[in-house]
Amino acid sequence: MAASAAQVQKTTPRKERGQYRKFLSAPGILFLVILTQVPFVAAIYYSFTNWNLLRPDSRGLLPTDDLFRNFGRILTNQDFYTVLLNTVILTVSIVVITFLLGLGFALLLNRPFPGRSLARTLLISPFLVMPVAAAVLWKNVLLDPSFGISAYILSLFGVKNLYLIEEFPMASVIAVVSWQWIPFVMLILLAGLQSLPDSTIEAARIDGASGFSMFTSIILPHLRRFIEIALLLETIFILNEFGIIFVLTTGGPGIQTTNLPYQIFLEAFSRQNVGRASAYGLFAIVLANILVTIFLRVIRNQNRSEVAA
């Protein structure tokens, strides 16, 4: 078969050969469709069932007059809004913090100096650390109230035996996740800064632009697409944050630091409630889909404007 394909190739133009070769993408795409779409369709189905793993006989669909029971239960439960609010607080705070610090680091790194690549290597490292390992490290070593680094720093100010994670659970989660994600924003914004032609900056300087007006009128507009991409991607990933909460606070105290993924985890694996957890999952999917759509639109617009330019 391969031989005959080769013979055809010699005489036919590229397009006709492609009639067969374009199907080389089929196995991979089929694989991805099965692994991502089958569970998704199943999630929709389960969200309309009353299935609890503890009651195997409860598998059937809900009665038609009460088909939306799972969604109704979620929407009328105060916890849902607390969880949603937690998710928003967590995500927004982390995005703001990592944006400001990430931009700061990117600006600092965007000038040649001895030790620059060392600084860069050190700065990206927190992002590479396994999130659960980072959480274990912060919880048991750095923030320990009796021997941690935080205890040492606090003792300099006369504060003793303050367990930061218990005292400020949400802030602790935000701090640890931010520590990991500052490098992500920094890397993308640094790539943006480095794509700004020197000639543009020079021209602005000749026109008399000073440091600050240079930043607001030249650098920031140029960085816009990089900022959009960085923050959208970060938001999409941080909405999924699980490991750090799992280790640091287990969603507590109460549900003070429970976000959407953690709530789904609780519904599914402590309460064994397949129906309700699936319905919760659909909320997470819808939320992510909205953001992903915005993200893809941003990228598509950029590609278009690049072609135009």
Place this chain on the structure above:
Amino acid sequence: MSMPVSNLPARTAPVRSMRRQKVWGHLLSAVTLLLAFIMFFPILWMAITSFKTEQMAIQFPPRIFFTPTLENWRTALVGSPFLEFMWNTVIITFFSIVLALLLGLPTAYAMAFYPTKRTDSTLLWMMGTRMLPPAGVIVPLYVIFLQLKLLDTHLGLILLYAAASFPLVVWMLRSFMLEVPYEIIEAARLDGANLWQEFSKVILPLLIPGLAATSLLAIIFTWNEFFLAVNLTSRDASPLSVYVSTFKAAQGNLFIAKMCAAATAAVIPVLIAGWLSQRQLVTGLTMGAIK
């Protein structure tokens, strides 16, 4: 490297202003390095603590100078199930990336050289699947795995991680393939090369650096994955991330220093993979949105 922009006007400015700028420059460099060190410090502290005795690890105020011991590393690596979990992680990471590459190479080839009207939207769709919340489908996955007897198996996680790496692999390999000069491929075809020869003798050798970069990125994401692993495995197939998460409370004979040794060992491979692939990191993280 380009000319430092900040020094440009200094060339015409008086000497004193030039000197002042130089001092400023050194100060800024020092501040940058200091801040970078602070960001890295937690990782360094973990590594340092792993060489302390248990008593010293919980000493207050924290000790910086001490005689290092390898005892914790021995206990953490050999005297605990660490290596079993590490082995699971290695197996799962390796085979999931091999599978993603086996499926991804032909897909990337077709999409790079034989694009159709739908290629662009397919690529965007792939990118989208990578960003969907795993939490949204964890329950159906659990049920499906239960029925297919894939719970707590290497194969189960290998399939899922391969699906997670697949869009990244296709996206990256396609862009590397687009950089292969078309004349070379054309010449091979004129010499009568069939599809396999064209691929293995012409494209693959040129793709090696791209393959390495792509694999390193896939390793970073797969090695650290926790959510799917903790929900779909219980012990036999659990990767390192699940083991490390059990340190949230003091574990058996693992205390602070041994915990640090185990966590450091779990983190080092990805740190190295990340340092090696620094240049491709941005492209990989943004799914090719930024090159």
